[in-house]
Amino acid sequence: MKKSLVLMLTILLAASLFAGCGQDGGTTSDAILYYACGSEPYLTLDPSVENSNGVCVLQNVYETLTRYNDQTGEVEPCLATSWTHSDDGTVWEFTLREDVTFHDGTKMNANAVKRSIERTIGFGKGAAYIWANVESIEVVSDYVVRFTCSASTSVDLIASAAYAAYIMSESACDQESDWFNNEEGNDGGSGPYTVKSLVTGDQVILSAYDGYWQEWKENSYKTVVIKKHVESGTRRQLLETGDAQIAYNFSTTDIAALKSNEKVDVKYVNTYNNILLFFNTEKEPCSNEEFRKALAYSFPYEEVINGVLENRGQLSRGLVTPGLWGHDETCTQYEFNMDKARECLANSGVDVSAVNLEFAIQSGYTEYKDFAQLWQTYLKELGINMEIRERGWDAHIEHARATRPEDRQDIFVMIWWPDYADPSSWFQSMVHSEESPAFNLSYIKNAEWDAKIEEAMQLTATDRASAEALYKEVQMGVLDGAHMIPVYDQVITYAVSTEIDGFYYNPAYPSSTLYFSITHK
Amino acid sequence: MGKYIIKRLLNGLIVLLGVVTITFFITRVVPSDVAGKWAGERATEEQRQQAIAELGLDKPLATQYVNYLKDLLSGDLGRSLRTKELITKELASYFPATMELVLVGFLFALFVGIPMGIYSAKKNGKMLDHATRFFSIGAVSLPTFWVAMVFQLVFYRILNWLPLGGRMSINASLLYEIPNVTGMLIIDCILTGSWELLGDAFVHIIMPGFTIALYPIGLVARMTRSALLEILNEDYITASKSYGIREGKVLWRYALKNSLGATATVVALSMGYSLTNTFLTETIFSWPGLGSYVSKSVTTLDYPAIMGIAIISAIFYVILNLIADIIIALDPRIRL
Numbered sequence: 022m023k024k025s026l027v028l029m030l031t032i033l034l035a036a037s038l039f040a041g042c043g044q045d046g047g048t049t050s051d052a053i054l055y056y057a058c059g060s061e062p063y064l065t066l067d068p069s070v071e072n073s074n075g076v077c078v079l080q081n082v083y084e085t086l087t088r089y090n091d092q093t094g095e096v097e098p099c100l101a102t103s104w105t106h107s108d109d110g111t112v113w114e115f116t117l118r119e120d121v122t123f124h125d126g127t128k129m130n131a132n133a134v135k136r137s138i139e140r141t142i143g144f145g146k147g148a149a150y151i152w153a154n155v156e157s158i159e160v161v162s163d164y165v166v167r168f169t170c171s172a173s174t175s176v177d178l179i180a181s182a183a184y185a186a187y188i189m190s191e192s193a194c195d196q197e198s199d200w201f202n203n204e205e206g207n208d209g210g211s212g213p214y215t216v217k218s219l220v221t222g223d224q225v226i227l228s229a230y231d232g233y234w235q236e237w238k239e240n241s242y243k244t245v246v247i248k249k250h251v252e253s254g255t256r257r258q259l260l261e262t263g264d265a266q267i268a269y270n271f272s273t274t275d276i277a278a279l280k281s282n283e284k285v286d287v288k289y290v291n292t293y294n295n296i297l298l299f300f301n302t303e304k305e306p307c308s309n310e311e312f313r314k315a316l317a318y319s320f321p322y323e324e325v326i327n328g329v330l331e332n333r334g335q336l337s338r339g340l341v342t343p344g345l346w347g348h349d350e351t352c353t354q355y356e357f358n359m360d361k362a363r364e365c366l367a368n369s370g371v372d373v374s375a376v377n378l379e380f381a382i383q384s385g386y387t388e389y390k391d392f393a394q395l396w397q398t399y400l401k402e403l404g405i406n407m408e409i410r411e412r413g414w415d416a417h418i419e420h421a422r423a424t425r426p427e428d429r430q431d432i433f434v435m436i437w438w439p440d441y442a443d444p445s446s447w448f449q450s451m452v453h454s455e456e457s458p459a460f461n462l463s464y465i466k467n468a469e470w471d472a473k474i475e476e477a478m479q480l481t482a483t484d485r486a487s488a489e490a491l492y493k494e495v496q497m498g499v500l501d502g503a504h505m506i507p508v509y510d511q512v513i514t515y516a517v518s519t520e521i522d523g524f525y526y527n528p529a530y531p532s533s534t535l536y537f538s539i540t541h542k
Numbered sequence: 543m544g545k546y547i548i549k550r551l552l553n554g555l556i557v558l559l560g561v562v563t564i565t566f567f568i569t570r571v572v573p574s575d576v577a578g579k580w581a582g583e584r585a586t587e588e589q590r591q592q593a594i595a596e597l598g599l600d601k602p603l604a605t606q607y608v609n610y611l612k613d614l615l616s617g618d619l620g621r622s623l624r625t626k627e628l629i630t631k632e633l634a635s636y637f638p639a640t641m642e643l644v645l646v647g648f649l650f651a652l653f654v655g656i657p658m659g660i661y662s663a664k665k666n667g668k669m670l671d672h673a674t675r676f677f678s679i680g681a682v683s684l685p686t687f688w689v690a691m692v693f694q695l696v697f698y699r700i701l702n703w704l705p706l707g708g709r710m711s712i713n714a715s716l717l718y719e720i721p722n723v724t725g726m727l728i729i730d731c732i733l734t735g736s737w738e739l740l741g742d743a744f745v746h747i748i749m750p751g752f753t754i755a756l757y758p759i760g761l762v763a764r765m766t767r768s769a770l771l772e773i774l775n776e777d778y779i780t781a782s783k784s785y786g787i788r789e790g791k792v793l794w795r796y797a798l799k800n801s802l803g804a805t806a807t808v809v810a811l812s813m814g815y816s817l818t819n820t821f822l823t824e825t826i827f828s829w830p831g832l833g834s835y836v837s838k839s840v841t842t843l844d845y846p847a848i849m850g851i852a853i854i855s856a857i858f859y860v861i862l863n864l865i866a867d868i869i870i871a872l873d874p875r876i877r878l
Contacts, residue, residue: 053712061838064625072582145589146626147582198626204635204722218715221635222625223830224708226716246712251825251834254691258699258706385841415574415843440584450584460584 052541054242054521057256057268058532061222062247066208067198068187069140072147076183076533077247078225082124083187083210086115086134086180089442089529094346096177096442100129100188100211110173110482115180117164121234123190124208124215131166135159136194141185148184151440175443175482182441183530213237213537214245224248227536240540257516260285266518267534273331279516286517289332290526292438293342294511296334296389297451299433299462302504303426306376311369313503316432317355318362319399321392326509329391333514337507339496340447344528346485347444347492353500354507359402366403373404381420381430384411389434392508407432421462433462436511442529443481444492448474452499463504470495543871550867554860561856562614562849566607569845579623579844610849619853620846624838629850632835637854638725639709640824640831644816646728646747647754648809655759656798656805659766664793666771674763681760690753690826697749704749707828714742750827754820758812765808769801803870810866814859 056077063075068083086101101115121129135158142152154174159167168176180186193201193209200207206216206226213235214227229243250256253272257279259265271279279285300307300316307313326334339352366373378400382389393409400407410430412420423429437460439446450460453474458464477491499505517524523539578585581593594600598609613620619629655678662674697704705711709727710720718739721730728747731740773779774797782792817832824833832851839847 053716055712061834065627067626070626145581145585145592148584150582150585150589153586199628199631202627218720220709220830221627221632222835223828224715226712244716248708248712248828249830249834250707250828252691252828255694255707255826255828258694262699262702262706264706413841413843415572418575419573 051243054245054267054536054539054541055259055265056245056247056536057250057259057265058247059249059251059253059256059268059270061249062225065198066201066216066219066225068189068201068210069137069144069149069185070147070198072184074532076530078216078227079187079210080183080212080530080533081214081227081245081536082208082212082216083189084121084212085182085186085188086117087177089178089181089527091344091442091527091529094344096181099181100134101180104177106176106482108483110175110479111170113168113170113174113176114161115166115168115176117166118234119164121211122232123193123211124230124232125190125192126232127190127192129188129190129211130163131160132163133191133194134166134188136191137188138186140189140194141187148182148440151179151182151185173479173482178441178443178481181529183533184440186441217244222249233537235537237537238540240542242536242539242541245536260516260518263518263520266521267515267524269513269515269532271514271516276331276514276516284519286519288515288517288524288526289512290515291335291342291344291528292511292513292531293345293442293528294436294438294531295337295340295342296434296436296508296511297340298506298508299421299435299451300504300506301426301429301431301433301464303464304429304431306369306371307378307431309369309371310502311365312371314355315362315365315369315403316400316405317503317506318358318365319403319405320355320396320506320508321357321399322355322508323357325392325395329388329395330509330512333512334509335512337510339493340451340499340505340507341444341492341496342510342528345439345442345444347489349489349493349496352493352496355500355503357399359399362403366405373406376405378405378407378431380407380409380432380434381417382409382411382434383414383417385413393434422458424457426464429464434508435460435462438531445474445478445481448492448495449478451505452495465499465504467498470498546871547864547868550864554864557860558853558856561852562611563607565849565852566610567603569843569848570603570606572843574843574845576623576845579842580626614853619850622839622844622847624842624844624847629846632847633832633850633854634725636830636832636835639727639829640817640820640833642726642728643747643750643754643820643824643829643831644813645726646751647816648758648813650751650755651758651762651809654755655762656766658759658763659805660770660793660798662763662767663770663774671767675767678760678763681756682764684756686753686756687822687826689756690749690823693749693753694826705746707746707750707826709746709830710739710742711746714739750823750829753823753827754816758809758816761808761812762805765805766798766801769804770797773797773800800873803873806869807866810862814855814862817855817858 061074063071063078064073065071066075066078068079071079084100086099087096088099090097100121101117104113104115106113117131123129138158141149154170154172155168156171157169161167189209204219204221206218208216213230213233215230217226217228219225225247227245253275256268257271257275260268261282276287280287300313302308322336336354338350338354341347380393382393397407421429421433437447452465453471454466455461473491473495477488480488515526521539521541524534526534576597576599577590577593580597581589598606621628622632658674662671665671694706698706718736721734721736723730723733727743731743779792779797782796820831821833821837824831836851839851
């Protein structure tokens with residue numbers, strides 16, 4: 022009797038605790054924008070150092086001198102209102118807005134800009150290397166700052182970067198990284214939101230900055246929560262119940278379920294990421310151009326996009342992804358054509374019975390493995406044997422950088438994205454010859470292309486049209502010779518609640534969106 | 543007894559030194575682009591060299607090892623290559639969350655597992671025994687991730703009784719000051735008297751806590767049952783019964799006490815195991831604990847973090863082992 026009484030009381034107590042929950046959201050007067058992300062919202066919130074997902078926070082807390090508009094392909098003013106450069110593209114002067122204050126109340130001025138960028142360069146971490154050409158930064162007047170570079174450099178593009186280009190208050194410049202990662206929430210930005218609090222590696226809460234220089238809309242979100250939910254199914258449930266408004270990256274079953282949900286809008290958005298195959302041009306049999314072409318024609322591009330990726334990819338046109346200047350729809354692209362593959366193979370004169378290719382892929386990426394296996398079956402039809410070797414990233418890249426070309430793989434796969442809105446990233450890293458390979462993993466050595474790439478980089482600041490023409494020539498050469506093949510351009514999925522307006526994904530700012538422009542209906 | 547404890551402690555220290563040495567050299571042997579992680583994959587050669595010097599990687603391995611030990615003694619585990627944050631700070635943030643989850647899980651395990659084992663032993667061979675054994679086998683063999691997802695589906699999506707995940711609701715984290723004394727939210731709420739938040743935190747820990755508890759519940763129930771059955775067949779139990787002592791008293795007082803030694807060892811060790819293996823539960827319930835930190839550190843070969851995790855879990859194992867040893871040593875039948 023006594024025992025059953027205790028049991029009853031326990032159950033009652035437990036039930037009374039449950040009664041209070043399940044009513045999150047909607048009860049407070051201010052609506053909250055909840056972004057459920059699939060991995061840690063940031064690695065570090067130090068704007069000089071972060072080179073990962075943290076952009077989803079930093080883009081909303083800090084601002085850059087300029088911003089890249091992916092619709093027009095132009096650099097637009099942000100903290101800088103206008104800029105000029107010397108004829109040779111080595112000296113740049115930016116004129117700054119005069120009505121911007123940082124979250125600590127101090128004015129944004131030339132001194133803050135100089136100190137912010139110098140701090141980033143001095144730390145030498147994250148993406149600080151994008152400023153490698155900058156020799157000095159001078160304060161010309163309170164609101165004019167001058168960059169002097171060792172060579173012609175498009176500082177306007179660099180200043181629009183998603184990483185390593187943030188401007189912070191002078192007091193924040195004095196802080197060590199740990200200060201930015203304090204769970205109490207510290208920041209030195211001028212953006213629409215301030216960091217209210219953090220849970221390390223898990224959650225960030227942002228709240229509106231009243232002194233922001235742009236005007237707040239009435240139904241903007243004043244509080245934004247960014248929280249990690251690793252499971253795709255968890256993110257889906259949060260959207261379905263209306264607890265979350267934005268989430269990203271889902272399993273195929275979850276996408277299908279969300280698509281049929283009226284309260285959720287599934288968006289397929291373009292990125293500047295592409296997946297590239299690199300042939301080892303310094304090793305038999307991939308040193309043979311016709312053989313490489315046979316491989317290129319045997320790859321099932323469309324089947325991979327439709328079947329393996331379920332449309333989370335699109336056919337590539339050249340090395341540069343669409344939406345970025347330098348992209349050219351007229352670039353050659355190999356198609357899946359087994360007849361042509363057989364023809365090229367016959368022309369190559371390679372004895373396929375002796376061939377055993379090693380296709381090196383990075384482990385942990387099921388899509389790579391899936392398309393590798395699919396390709397394997399088509400290669401078998403050609404009589405070519407291909408072995409798939411999975412390695413963790415470190416071992417994967419080290420193997421590709423082995424001293425002797427014979428020790429390296431035959432085919433390598435890697436994802437690439439530009440550091441900022443400049444196609445030079447693909448060419449300088451992956452096509453320009455290197456003494457010991459870092460990312461030029463087709464091991465291309467072509468003096469003519471080197472010269473063109475260098476010239477294009479020189480011209481970017483002063484004559485973009487000519488630079489684009491040069492990049493096109495190099496792309497055509499690389500593709501015609503099948504040195505490396507872009508397999509597909511990555512498309513990612515966002516699911517957005519129909520309660521909100523103004524969601525936009527700019528591929529120049531990966532994994533982030535501007536919460537300031539989002540409103541609730 | 544004192545001598546015994548000191549001996550076990552010294553043993554523990556040797557184990558720790560062994561763990562530090564082995565993990566140190568293993569993590570250094572695995573090919574890893576350390577400078578690339580520190581200065582960025584696409585950093586210039588100059589920045590890479592700067593990173594190597596900064597991390598002390600230009601020194602011989604033996605010197606690096608000695609330096610690491612020196613830093614370790616002063617409580618410095620270095621910085622994560624991935625987040626550039628102090629390892630001690632990261633562990634201090636993730637460890638209490640996991641610890642809290644594991645503790646709550648084990649409270650569930652003890653309060654459900656032991657009575658279950660006892661009743662099962664008492665009703666040996668009857669329906670209840672079969673039912674309990676069926677449950678405990680199920681609890682041990684059902685995959686955690688599946689159970690966790692079914693819980694979420696039932697209690698969040700369908701019934702909407704419990705929150706989907708996290709340690710506290712968003713509203714609570716906006717409204718209340720979050721106490722931070724031990725880092726274990728429930729304990730901190732009690733210490734600081736934040737009762738509203740306590741309710742919120744408690745509701746959030748039910749599902750993940752029970753998921754964690756499932757495996758040890760089965761284990762504890764089965765261990766208790768078999769140890770108890772063995773003891774119930776002993777002569778002294780028959781004797782006690784024949785004296786007319788109430789059956790409940792015989793079972794709970796005389797028999798159970800003697801069977802707890804084995805259970806304590808199992809509980810202590812499976813707790814150590816749970817601490818580093820909460821990954822799936824934490825992932826599914828978005829619990830900000832060690833789980834995903836461990837997996838991220840291992841997959842990215844963030845060796846200072848791997849070392850830190852290895853050391854902290856080794857310390858934890860050593861302590862738990864020591865506790866189990868002491869509990870067993872309290873048994874007068876065991877001669878030290």
